[in-house]
Amino acid sequence: MSEKKLILQSSPHLREQDSVRKVMMTVVLALAPAMAASVWFFGWRALLVQVVAVVACLAFEALGLLLLKRPMKEHITDGSAVVTGLLLAMNLPSSIPIWMTVVGSAVAILVAKIPYGGIGNNPFNPALVGRVFMFVAFPTAMTSWPKPIEGALDLFVNAETGATPLGMLKYVQKGTEGFSMSGAMPGSTADMLLGNVGGCIGEISAAALLLGGLFMLWRKVITWHIPVAFIGSVFVFSGIFYLVDPAHYANPLFHVLSGGVMLGAIFMATDMVTSPVTTKGMIIFGLGCGIITCLIRLLASFPEGVSFAILIMNGLTPLIDRYIKPAPFAKA
Amino acid sequence: MSGAGTGFKTGGVHPREAKELAPALPVIEVPVPDKLLVAVTQHLGKPSKVVVAKGQDVKVGDLISDLDGPISSCVHSPVSGKVLRIFDGPVVGAYRVPIVEIMNDKNFTPAKEFVADGKVPFDTPEGFVEAIKAAGIVGLGGAAFPTQVKLSPPKDAKLDTLILNGCECEPYLTADDAVMQTRPAQLIAGALVMAAVLKVRNVLIGVENNKQVAIAALNKALADKAHLALCSGTVPEAAISVVPVRTRYPQGAEKQLIDALVGRRVGSGKLPLHVGVVVQNVGTATAVFDAVATGKPLIERIVTVSGKAINNPGNYLVRIGTPLQALVDAAGGVKESLRAIVAGGPMMGKSIRALDAPVVKGMSGLLLLQEEEIQAYEERDCIRCGRCVDACPVNLVPCDIAAMAEFKRWADCIGVMDCVECGCCQYVCPAHRNLVLYNRLAKYYQRRIKK
Secondary structure (H helix, E strand, C coil), X not given: CCCCCCCCCCCCCCCCCCCHHHHHHHHHHHHHHHHHHHHHHHCHHHHHHHHHHHHHHHHHHHHHHHHHCCCHHHHHCCCHHHHHHHHHHHCCCCXXXXXXXXXXXXXXXXXXXXXXXXXXXXXXXXXXXXXXHHHHHCHHHHCCCECCCCCCCCCCCCCCECCCHHHHHHHHHHCCCCCCHHHHCCCCHHHHHHCCCCCCCCCCCHHHHHHHXXXXXXXXXXXXXXXXXXXXXXHHHHHHHHHHCCCCCCCHHHHHHCCCHHHHHHHHCCCHHXXXXXXXXXXXXXXXXXXXXXXXXXXXXXXXXXXXXXXXXXXXXXXXXXXXXXXXXXXX | CCCCCCCCCCCCECCCCCHHHCCCCCEEECCCXXXXXXXXXXXXXXXXXXXXXXXXXXXXXXXXXXXXXXXXXXXXXXCCEEEEEEEEEEECCEEEEEEEEEEEXXXXXXXXXXXXXXXXXXXXXXXXHHHHHHCCCECCCCCCCEHHHHCCCCCCCCCCEEEEEECCCCCCCCHHHHHHHHCHHHHHHHHHHHHHHHCCCEXXXXXXXXXXXXXXXXXXXXXXXXXXXXXXXXXXXXXXXXXXXXXXXXXCCHHHXXXXXXXXXXXXXXXXXXXXXXXXXXXXHHHHHHHHXXXXXXXXXXXXXXXXXXXXXXXXXXXXXXXXXXXXXXXXXXXXXXXXXXXXXXXXXXXECCCXXXXXXXXXXXXXXXXXXXXXXXXCCCCCCCHHHHHCCCCCCHHHHHHHHHCCCHHXXXXXXXXXXXXXXXXXXXXXXXXXXXXXXXXXXXXXXXX
16 A cells, blocks of 8 residues: 555545636636627727626735735635636726726725635625725716727727717616617627627626627526526516607616626626525525616616626625525425 | 336436446356454444354355344354454445454364255245345445334334336446346346235336346246246235336435336425335345345355456445455455545445445446546636526535535535435536535534534
8 A cells, every 4th residue: 555645534435527717717718709809899998897806805805815814826716806807807998097997806805705705705796895895985087988990909999989879878768868769879789799898898798698698508607597597587677668668768678688697697696605595596686686786777776787787786685595595305 | 107207317427437447247256265244233323232252163155244223234254254354344334333253164064954946835925124124125225224123113104106216327337237138037036025925016126228238138037927926926926017217316316216217206304204215225135035035145246347447347246244355356456546435325425435344235437547537637716607406306505515514504504415426416516526525414413413
């Protein structure tokens, strides 16, 4: 027998060959189509924002691990900071100043994640906390939307900005003069699917996001419950308003494809740390996200509500997990 | 109720099967060593009492230790020879326990003549149970629960089905497969005996559909009525069918198999007999046949010796009490690459530090694993992915139980007493958390709180 010490451990002795790092890298891969779409429509500037956010998040994560006295090598390589950075960037306009991106990254990692004990322990989605902080701190920069230019691949930001479809829709809903439903609607549904509309770096292309979602489903990193419940409830809820008053309320397909619903439902709400662990809980979580998104879009003053909706449901997740348990295997 | 698609309904995983390493056949006989270490207690229940003394001569089948109380079992000498000493020695899964060391005189003198080619004799159900009890038969699937206890249900139990468990859902193991392929008629005859004892007319043999040869062998024995030729005609007939079930771990867990075969769910803290079912392992059924037909006590069994760190993996027919080292030597010895030894299957077996313990009745496998087969993982923070919840076959929330256990909040470990420690949760955990260990701790402390 060899001199090397034998492994002694509690069963099981087999493990699926998976790890937190593999899970995180799968999410990064799933974001690749959306990253490509962002470069195609917003130029290299979009990629620059993503790189800055990732590097900044990694740096702040390293600082945080020092503060937590966690082993650096194992934890910095778990990939969670990369995902947070990428998702934060996806939620920013391509024209966002670099220093603001760094500030947002600091809030995401050092306020929303590290104080709770790092990966796995944060109650709120760090990228969304960073995003909402920036939204409040830098309202102008966070709501100026460069117009997409297909294939320009420019390093500079398109100086021409414009309102997002949802921003215009808000005026239509309020009945503001000079705003009509047809004016608010982008060119075509195809434009919305592909991403040829104004908006955040990563939210514009529904097709790219769906592709990433299917990839994560296939790799079993997410399940269908949250995205389907989220998107489905947005569709139904906005559909009811549309049926009652089509002059003021946009059609449900528009609501599903516009703004952050796709990005939120597929990538943000499915963040495993901040969403319920049971499938029933996930459906409740997704429904809540969809309904709150619609409430904000249709009845509140902000044009978009995906970030707030997800954060609110993040806050409710412990309660959902406390009450929603899987059906017992059999009644006693 | 039939068809290849039948299986349990919730949770489960499908680890790599790794059964090709140790094919079911051939079954190789292990040379009986000079000294045997017969553990005095080899069952679940009250320890048995030693009935031999140092220096005493014993013959094959002589009683070494006897039952103590209703839930107990006895142990017989696997060889003839002399009792060298009785000492506290190592066994798998327990601290040091009394062990009877016997010097093998190599004569194999039997205590009484065993009936070669015996048939199931005419007997009453009580007579059969007595024979099974006297032969020291315990569940050979791994739990080693005394078989006669399972065959003596309370008077008010309404039983209708006997299930034989031939799933062998643990990866690597092929010992049950070997039993089913080599002795299908004896197995079915043993099942008939147990059905007669339990007075049930319905026998289902559940076999995972990755064991087609075994399924064919059982079906052929049934078609040929080979099992009836092994009975003296006094055992009532029963409706016997072989049911292929989906290959999915833990298909062979008692409650999961019952769910798959008869669609009934055994509740929390309840036993199979509460839903009218008794489950026995296929190896146990053949041991029952041997006990009633030949009078032979349980002194040998088939053990799968497998893993990439053993030179000749395969199935080995070995006398109970053979030191594991002798079993490993018979299998060609271990390779330098050995990283872990596991007694049992890789999902529920116990990792052990040495080969000084003996083979016991409940040991279905011995795995000698090397680097790529087993790794020691560092535990990480739970990322709440919920995979453990999806994988749990009894619908627990393992990640929450572990979180509560970490803070010693044992009473808040909800439902943990239903945990069967199958290991599915820990198998899928990307954070490599020792979820089963937390469950075991929580179960231990919940039992203590109750007391």
